[in-house]
Amino acid sequence: MKILKFGGTSVGSPNAFLKVFDAIISNTDGKCVVVLSAVTGTTDKLLEATNQSIKNLEQSFKILSEVKNKHLDIVNKLFEDNINLDNFVNSIFNDINNRITAYNNLGELTSYNISSVVSYGEILSSRILFELLQSKGVPSQLLDSRELIATDNNYKESKVDYQLTYERFVSKSHIFETKNVFITQGFLGSCNKGKVSLLGRGGSDYSASLFGFFLNKMGHNIEEIQIWTDVSGVLSADPRIVTSSKTIKSMSYDEIRILSYLGAKVLHPDTIKPAISANIPLRVMNTFSHDNSLNTLILGSDKLVTPSINSLILIDNCYELKIFPDSTENGFSTCERIYNLLRNSGNKIYLKIASEEVIKVYLKENPAPLLNITDNISFSVNSISLLAFTGYNVSKMINIIYNSLDIFNLSIVAYTDNCCYLKCSEKFEIEKLNRLHNFVFDNYSQKE
Numbered sequence: 001m002k003i004l005k006f007g008g009t010s011v012g013s014p015n016a017f018l019k020v021f022d023a024i025i026s027n028t029d030g031k032c033v034v035v036l037s038a039v040t041g042t043t044d045k046l047l048e049a050t051n052q053s054i055k056n057l058e059q060s061f062k063i064l065s066e067v068k069n070k071h072l073d074i075v076n077k078l079f080e081d082n083i084n085l086d087n088f089v090n091s092i093f094n095d096i097n098n099r100i101t102a103y104n105n106l107g108e109l110t111s112y113n114i115s116s117v118v119s120y121g122e123i124l125s126s127r128i129l130f131e132l133l134q135s136k137g138v139p140s141q142l143l144d145s146r147e148l149i150a151t152d153n154n155y156k157e158s159k160v161d162y163q164l165t166y167e168r169f170v171s172k173s174h175i176f177e178t179k180n181v182f183i184t185q186g187f188l189g190s191c192n193k194g195k196v197s198l199l200g201r202g203g204s205d206y207s208a209s210l211f212g213f214f215l216n217k218m219g220h221n222i223e224e225i226q227i228w229t230d231v232s233g234v235l236s237a238d239p240r241i242v243t244s245s246k247t248i249k250s251m252s253y254d255e256i257r258i259l260s261y262l263g264a265k266v267l268h269p270d271t272i273k274p275a276i277s278a279n280i281p282l283r284v285m286n287t288f289s290h291d292n293s294l295n296t297l298i299l300g301s302d303k304l305v306t307p308s309i310n311s312l313i314l315i316d317n318c319y320e321l322k323i324f325p326d327s328t329e330n331g332f333s334t335c336e337r338i339y340n341l342l343r344n345s346g347n348k349i350y351l352k353i354a355s356e357e358v359i360k361v362y363l364k365e366n367p368a369p370l371l372n373i374t375d376n377i378s379f380s381v382n383s384i385s386l387l388a389f390t391g392y393n394v395s396k397m398i399n400i401i402y403n404s405l406d407i408f409n410l411s412i413v414a415y416t417d418n419c420c421y422l423k424c425s426e427k428f429e430i431e432k433l434n435r436l437h438n439f440v441f442d443n444y445s446q447k448e
């Protein structure tokens with residue numbers, strides 16, 4: 001059995017829903033789990049409408065009516081006549097409007113209030129796809145992921161409770177014995193009080209991985225988890241800024257984890273953890289391309305042999321913090337102390353390097369204001385651009401990267417098995433990023 005997850009852009013229009021239908025039919029043998037995101041833009045709009053509910057009710061209703069019309073438009077174009085579905089969409093928006101009005105009366109929002117409105121995005125999209133499969137005579141069943149994925153009660157960014165989720169899956173095991181296309185919602189779970197919770201933005205990828213993990217644990221053979229999106233797999237750079245980025249054929253779990261941690265939007269960073277532990281391959285595929293050979297297979301590094309450089313990512317406008325430990329304190333305990341301080345302040349830490357002589361931390365926000373007031377330490381901060389080449393056994397390919405250093409005014413900060421970090425002391429323009437990408441990857445493909 002395969003798990004297929006379709007992102008928001010894959011269900012952004014009536015035509016996109018039809019592409020999703022084609023992908024399900026041509027990639028499965030009739031039994032699979034389809035995990036769906038909300039129609040593109042819906043989560044953002046529902047969030048905005050909820051936040052506006054306590055400030056400007058009229059504005060909130062205006063946003064909701066746009067979202068409703070978008071869904072009704074999709075429904076009307078996909079189905080000649082589907083009163084049930086029309087009624088369903090209308091009843092959901094009635095419910096949302098009632099909630100929004102109640103929040104306005106209360107004058108405050110809890111994170112559960114927000115989650116309960118935002119969760120409707122996935123409820124709507126999954127129901128539309130289910131009706132589409134039904135209308136085309138494909139045996140299918142709609143599953144409520146709130147009844148399966150158990151979380152804590154941190155509603156907006158909840159943590160999955162693996163033990164409880166497993167028990168929930170086991171209690172519904174009979175469902176998965178039938179030969180059906182199971183449609184379910186990504187991003188959603190519920191806490192032990194049964195109230196809906198969310199897995200964090202972009203969390204549908206994680207949901208897909210969780211379905212793979214738990215079904216595998218129950219003894220189902222999960223061939224693959226497929227992440228269907230609007231580009232042809234994981235690319236050698238962000239395609240929105242590097243025009244000649246190319247599909248990476250295969251990469252390791254460790255590499256995709258670091259790439260998404262550094263900000264490549266294509267996968268949610270937590271996605272792969274359950275897939276790794278169950279050893280299930282992931283494949284990133286394009287819903288809109290006819291060429292299915294352009295996709296990325298993600299596997300355990302024990303399955304890879306040839307060292308590679310696969311992808312380049314730019315983290316613009318970040319900071320290099322250098323801390324000079326004083327001689328009375330061990331350098332590593334200073335590191336631990338400062339690191340906790342920075343992490344607790346919510347600053348994103350990309351990389352930290354510690355030695356007795358100096359501690360370097362690469363971060364998203366300028367740490368100077370915090371360090372000035374909280375600690376008596378000697379430090380300096382520079383504004384830099386951080387770049388990273390990811391790959392498999394990157395250290396074996398480092399000579400290719402070395403050749404670019406002088407040309408692009410870069411220096412190597414550190415490297416690990418899966419990533420080589422570089423910095424540039426000035427702003428790294430997009431045009432330069434394109435040139436660096438082509439310089440390294442053209443060089444590289446000639447050597448392959």
Ligand code: ADP
Nearest residue numbers: 007008009229231233234235237238264265266
């Ligand atoms: P979905 O709606 O399918 O979840 P996302 O918008 O979350 O899709 O992720 C896909 C987007 O990630 C692509 O449209 C692409 O613009 C962006 N992206 C950024 N970096 C990369 C990369 N290295 N490879 C592929 N896509 C990337």
Ligand code: ASP
Nearest residue numbers: 037043187201202203204
């Ligand atoms: N719809 C949710 C979001 O936009 C989850 C997802 O798409 O993965 O964050």
Ligand code: MG
Nearest residue numbers: 007202265266
């Ligand atoms: Mg996504």
